[in-house]
Amino acid sequence: MSASPKDIINTVTPDTSEGNQLFPVFLKLNELHTVLIGAGNVGLEKLNAILNNSPLAKVTVVAEVVSHEVYALAAKYKQVNIHERLFTESDLEGANLVVVATGNESLNNYIREVAHQHNLLLNVADKPSLCDFYLGSIVQKGDLKVAISTNGKSPTVAKRLKEVLNDNLPDELDTTLQQMSQLRNTLTGDFADKVKKLNEVTSILVEPKADISIRKNFNWLIWCSIIAAIGITITAFWLKNPDFQSFVETVSPTFYYFLVAGFIFAMIDGAIGMSYGVTSTTFSLTMGIPPAAASMGVHLSEIMSNGIAGWMHYRMGNINWRLFKLLLIPGIIGAVLGAYLVSSLEHYSMYTKPAVSLYTLILGIVIFKKAFKGKHKKADKKIKRISLLGFGGGFIDAVGGGGWGSIVLSSLIAGGRNARFSLGTVKLSRFFIAMVSSVTFILMLSHGNHWEAIVGLVIGSALASPIAAKVSNQISTKAIMVSVAVIVILISLYSIQKFIVKVL
Structure with missing residues (x-):
């Protein structure tokens, strides 16, 4: 006959004088029945702890008085039942664990006695001497969980340690x-x-930090050497080769402007994972490029970068193929429709440019808000209308020259989708969206494509792609997002202001 939990507790008396004698375990609360007695502020805290760690946990709450906050929390979970009445021994029938949060000492002692008669383990809030187990502070990073115990000595210390680990353990x-x-x-x-x-x-x-530092410095040395070699080669051609100098002088200055701009915008995108489309489009509109040609340049320059990124995610197994299929076809339809529409209105660019500038202004504000916004809590339900999201993202992306990543990816993650699989799927689908949009623009725009700007943007972003990832960990994401947002907002407002002045 196997020993019951009560027998183990009664026959093995822990000697707390010799340190922490607790044995850590992780319970599958979704397969157990927990009874929570008490539904005030402490009861709410315990219920929150249970459901945050195990959203499918079956919990029965019994309390003479139940707070509105407990009712509101329980309403989000169908498997949580509430009985607003006095506790009775029958409430423990079918239970596996008991958590007590009444603040009534005599009731706590009675519940402990009854629980042990039923061979149940229990936790009594703020009463370590009555507890068979403790609820530790939990640090969670996805599937990784770290539980902290102070052997009931100081929950405050456990809380502080939790804050330290949360701040220092990366989400990655x-x-x-x-x-x-x-x-x-x-x-x-x-x-x-x-x-x-x-x-x-x-x-x-x-790996020792010294070794990591040496390797990083060596990588930087390699990249600096490559850049220096390219600079020396170009300088030599410029000084020694008249034909090369003549060729460079015949190239429109617009090419060089967009070459530098494409490089900078790609570096920013590599650092924060977004904003290439909105920054490139905003800059193009300010330089006098019509919306259709600006969007075509952005999409052409994104084909290679997203193709490489999508391939890497595919090799790492980061693609949700069902999600990919739901996004791809509607996204392509939306992209073609948007590219066709903005190309057809090319003759009315003086009117479409302020509309697109208004769109980039909104995106700039969104980026600014994201820079100061805390982490999103995991949504209760995943987003369902994937096809509609793909169509809207593709259409807006083609019309405004960007937005597929910021609209689709942020919506998927905010809707509860796995961030890693969402990123890989969105990157791979973005390759096809950019390719189809580019083809549509090329077919629709038979003249006046501003190729010097487009080629500069394509080459500049391609040059930045290999080194963008190297600097991404060296720069503050928040600082870059704020800078990008401010620049985009100011340039968009300037473009809109120019339109208003011209009309008036």
Whole structure:
């Protein structure tokens, strides 16, 4: 006959004088029935802790008085039941765990006695001596969870440690965890071989900082050498080769403006993962490029970068193919329709330019808000209208020269989709969206395509692509987002102001 939890508790008396004797476990609360007694402020805190860690946990709340906040929280979870009445022993029938938050000492002692008679483990809020287990502070980064226990000595210290770990453990740890899981599933051989391979892969996590610093400096040295070599070569051609100098002088200055602009905008996009379309389009409109030609330049320059990014995500297994199919066809239809519409209105560019500038102004404000906005809480339900989202994203992207990433990706993540798979899927689908939009623009715009600006944008962004990722970790994302937002807002307002002055 196996020992019950009560027997274990009564026969094994922990000696707390010899340190923390607790044995950490992670419970599958979604497969257990938890009874919570008490529904005031402390009860609300306990219920929040249970549901935040296990949203499918079955919980029965019993309390003489139930707060409005507890009712509001329980309304979001169908498996949570509330009984507003006095506690009775029958409430523990079918229970697996008991959590007490009454603040009534005599009632707490009675519940503990009854719980042990039913061989149940219980936790009593703020009463370590009555607890069979403690609810530790939890740090979560995706599938990674770290539980903190102070052996009931100081919940405040546990809370502070939680804050420290939350601030210092990067969110990218979940991405690492998912990739390690995929790698583990592909490994062959015996257990020892698998452990050896995983140790090799994860050695970077404990690599001495000095070695990492040396390697980073060496990488920077390589890139600086490449850039210096290119600069020296171009200078030599300029000084020693008259034909090259003559060729360069015949090229329109617009090409060089867009070459530099494309490089800068691609570097910004590499640092924060967004804003290439809106910054490039805003700059193009300010330089006098019509909306259709500006959007075509942006999409042409994005074909290669998104193709490479999509291929890399495909190789890493970061594509949700069902999501990809739902996004692709509607996105292509929306992109073709948007490209056709803005190209057809090319003769009315003096009117369409302020409309697109208004769009970029809105995007600039959105970027500015995102820079100061905290992390989104995970949505209760995933976004469902994927096809409509793809169509709207493709259409707006073609009309405004950008927005596929900021609209579609942000909507998917805010709607509860996995960030890593959403990013990979959006990047791969973006390659096809950019390609189809570019073809439509080329077919529709038979003349006046401003190729010097388009080619400059394409080459500039291509030159920046290899080194953009290298600098992404060296610059403050918030600082860049604020800078981009301010620039886009000011340039958009300037373009709109010019239109108003011209009309008046």
